[in-house]
Amino acid sequence: MTPTRDFDFIIHLEQKNIDNFVQYFQDGYYCDKDAIQDAVKRRSMFNIIDHASGFKADFVVLKDEAFRLEALRGGKAARIIRILPGKDACLYCLQLYREQKNTFIDIPDDPAFPTLRNECNNPIRPASAADLKLIASIASRLLIDHIQNKAGNANHWIWTTEAITGTPLQTPFQLHEQYIGPHPQCPYCHHDKQMHTTIPVEKLAFMQQEVAANPTIETGGVLAGYITPDNEIVITNVSGPGQNSVRSANKFEKDIAYCQSFLNDVYKESSGKYVYIGEWHSHPSKDNRPSGTDLKSLSDISWQKEYLTNHPVMIILSNTGDPSCTVHPAGKRYYFSPLNVASSGKEATN
Ligand SMILES: [Zn+2]
Numbered sequence: 632m633t634p635t636r637d638f639d640f641i642i643h644l645e646q647k648n649i650d651n652f653v654q655y656f657q658d659g660y661y662c663d664k665d666a667i668q669d670a671v672k673r674r675s676m677f678n679i680i681d682h683a684s685g686f687k688a689d690f691v692v693l694k695d696e697a698f699r700l701e702a703l704r705g706g707k708a709a710r711i712i713r714i715l716p717g718k719d720a721c722l723y724c725l726q727l728y729r730e731q732k733n734t735f736i737d738i739p740d741d742p743a744f745p746t747l748r749n750e751c752n753n754p755i756r757p758a759s760a761a762d763l764k765l766i767a768s769i770a771s772r773l774l775i776d777h778i779q780n781k782a783g784n785a786n787h788w789i790w791t792t793e794a795i796t797g798t799p800l801q802t803p804f805q806l807h808e809q810y811i812g813p814h815p816q817c818p819y820c821h822h823d824k825q826m827h828t829t830i831p832v833e834k835l836a837f838m839q840q841e842v843a844a845n846p847t848i849e850t851g852g853v854l855a856g857y858i859t860p861d862n863e864i865v866i867t868n869v870s871g872p873g874q875n876s877v878r879s880a881n882k883f884e885k886d887i888a889y890c891q892s893f894l895n896d897v898y899k900e901s902s903g904k905y906v907y908i909g910e911w912h913s914h915p916s917k918d919n920r921p922s923g924t925d926l927k928s929l930s931d932i933s934w935q936k937e938y939l940t941n942h943p944v945m946i947i948l949s950n951t952g953d954p955s956c957t958v959h960p961a962g963k964r965y966y967f968s969p970l971n972v973a974s975s976g977k978e979a980t981n
């Protein structure tokens with residue numbers, strides 16, 4: 632046993648867990664809580680020394696970011712991924728892209744390549760040490776560039792030593808780079824980003840007039856608009872119910888053909904910018920909160936591909952015209968979205 636032997640640990644430690652962590656090292660160790668707090672704040676390192684053995688352990692506090700390296704096709708290709716939370720696609724996002732055959736480049740196995748079996752009969756892919764060393768050094772280079780803020784915008788790199796059939800990777804010995812952002816349907820990347828909604832004052836007034844004219848029954852229609860790059864919902868157009876709608880004291884069913892033709896017109900007039908974005912209806916009472924039926928119907932819409940949105944918005948007006956606004960993301964709980972009423976609907980065309 633050599634008393635100078637050191638250990639390195641990479642840990643993920645947050646401020647709130649420091650007290651717990653320190654408790655493990657109260658007796659017999661050098662463990663300075665202030666130093667640990669400082670290291671967590673600055674994402675640097677601290678050490679703990681065992682007085683009896685003289686063992687020193689260095690703890691490197693992990694930043695909230697990760698790099699991942701996968702050797703593919705027996706080391707003849709490699710995929711390197713960077714994950715900065717909130718900026719880059721996470722592993723779940725990548726899985727969604729992969730399933731939807733969108734953005735993510737799948738690297739097929741090389742059918743000519745042998746698969747060996749180990750003593751437990753598990754498949755092993757042989758790879759040359761030179762290939763693996765090269766891949767590791769490319770990944771290290773990217774990591775160092777990232778730490779020194781010299782990395783470009785890419786977060787996804789594929790290295791290949793051969794052209795791979797069925798992929799865009801046709802040039803050997805080249806690093807293919809891509810930026811892949813969070814997937815719109817990823818529940819992990821979007822869990823706390825709640826969308827705000829804006830509506831021009833005259834569109835809200837249009838709905839309120841509909842309600843004033845029909846105070847004892849439900850009425851409604853569809854909402855069209857767009858999503859800004861900052862993930863805000865902007866409503867530009869509001870339809871009426873249509874002649875063949877079903878309207879009663881406890882039920883509203885829009886005239887689907889009418890609403891579709893309304894949306895088609897809006898789409899054409901805006902040169903393809905304004906699309907279906909959600910639904911509105913009224914309640915012939917003071918209660919503008921979504922009912923169980925409302926929640927179910929919006930949840931269904933969020934999953935249906937024909938509607939082109941996975942987070943439809945719903946506006947419900949009370950019988951006095953007081954609006955509530957909710958957003959219904961597919962697979963997640965709905966939430967109330969702050970509704971900004973814009974004084975002038977410059978963008979509105981209808
Ligand atoms: Zn994600």
Ligand SMILES: [Zn+2]
Nearest residue numbers: 914921922925
């Ligand atoms: Zn309702």
